[in-house]
Amino acid sequence: MSVELETGILYTFPMKRKLPDLALEKKLWEKGYIVIGIDEVGRGAFAGPLVVGGVVFPPTVNRKRITKLLSYGINDSKKLKPNARKMLSKVIQNESLAYHISKVEVGIINRFGIGKATFIAMRDVVKNLRKSLPNKKNFVLIDKFYVKHMRGIGLKNQKGIVHGDCISLSIAAASIVAKVHRDNLMKRLSKKYPDYNFSKNKGYGTVLHRKVIEKIGATELHRVAFVRKIV
Secondary structure (H helix, E strand, O other), X not given: OEEEOOOOOEEEOOOOOOOOEOHHHHHHHHOOOEEEEEEEEOOOOOEOOEEEEEEEOOOOOOHHHHHHHHHOOOOOHHHOOHHHHHHHHHHHHXXXXXXXXXXXXXXXXXXXXXXHHHHHHHHHHHHHHHHHOOOOOEEEEEXXXXXXXXXXXXXXXXXXXXXXXXXXXXXXXXXXXXXXHHHHHHHHHHHHOHHHOHHHHOOOOOHHHHHHHHHHOOOOOEOHHHHOXXX
């Protein structure tokens, strides 16, 4: 499918054989829920913040509307090329009922650990999205996890799905907006710390990144538990 962007450029999204769909969302919409899809980016990185995205598509059972949403080629962000992610992030923001991005800085990650930091960001995303939603009957779809103490949701109204970003369109969309946001953050941080080449490795532990840490040490952007064996 081709989409004309605000820049006037016509961008064609590649179609895949197996893409996330709205099967789970449709079942929940039929029960009166507004569905929040959330996913994290940067959990395994050596440096930089953790970012969590949340996306809510308008509830619909209209086949034409569903077909349109599926036609964009929204997929797990890791399976998309950078330009496709950027274009799709804009499409998702335009097509969504609401979206939100939360980040947890390295200081919090170092203090509480990556697991707790992930849950802090996920709770924050849901909290902010629920404020803007017209219906408080919400259900959360999450890649991998169930999150305890999610106010107004609980464990009953959420579902952790292994490889959820390959199954649920809402989760895949959340992974894209989170990935684009974090990549942009790391590119800006790369100007401040040029030796570490964050614009290319995005803070992940590539061979070259590890060698730089071994040579000149870590920065305040590095996660202590991740680089302890290297420094």
